[in-house]
Amino acid sequence: MKTNSPNKGWHWALWTVQGLLAAAFGAAGVMKMTVSMEQFVQSGGGPLVDAFGMGLVRFIGWSEFLGALGLVLPSALRIKPVLTVWAAAGIAVIMVLATVHHAMAGDSVVATLALLVLALLVVWGRSTKAVIRA
Numbered sequence: 001m002k003t004n005s006p007n008k009g010w011h012w013a014l015w016t017v018q019g020l021l022a023a024a025f026g027a028a029g030v031m032k033m034t035v036s037m038e039q040f041v042q043s044g045g046g047p048l049v050d051a052f053g054m055g056l057v058r059f060i061g062w063s064e065f066l067g068a069l070g071l072v073l074p075s076a077l078r079i080k081p082v083l084t085v086w087a088a089a090g091i092a093v094i095m096v097l098a099t100v101h102h103a104m105a106g107d108s109v110v111a112t113l114a115l116l117v118l119a120l121l122v123v124w125g126r127s128t129k130a131v132i133r134a
Contacts (some may be wrong), residue, residue, distance in 0.1 A: 010130040017118050018071045018084070024115070025091060026068035033062025047105055060094070062114075067091045071122065088122035095119060103122040 016024035035043070037054045048057055070087025075078050099109045126132065 009132070010125060014122060014125040018075070018088075020089075021091060021115070021118055021122065022068040022071040024068075025064040025071070029063070029065030029068060032057050033065060034061075042103055048107045049103075051101070051105075060063050063090070063094060067094065075126070075132045078132065078134050081126075081134055084132070085123055085127045088119045088126065092116055092119040092123060 031044075032040070037049060038082055040046075040054070041049055045057070052060075067087050067090050070083055071091070072085035073085075074087070095112050097114060098113040100108045106127065
């Protein structure tokens, strides 16, 4: 794969981060899209349903799932690889909103902040350090 960076370490590190983020958000998205409301509440998602309703939870699930696809497919297929940067930016927005929600609920925000940092790393890395060309 050709990149504009002579440093292949960045290229492979970013692919690793993209893969991990895609796996995490793909799984979370599928769960939010397919699990019944009762199962979702039993698995600990009750506060999210109470705060936003199941319709918005489903929307968040679709956003996470499509973001996961966008983190990998455009770059892997070399069809508009800039969409990977946009997908990572979308994931970052989701994580900012999740961090605010968890902070307001008094929950830990360590995981959401870590995912936010990783998404921003992909945005920066794929737009400047190891750009993938179509």
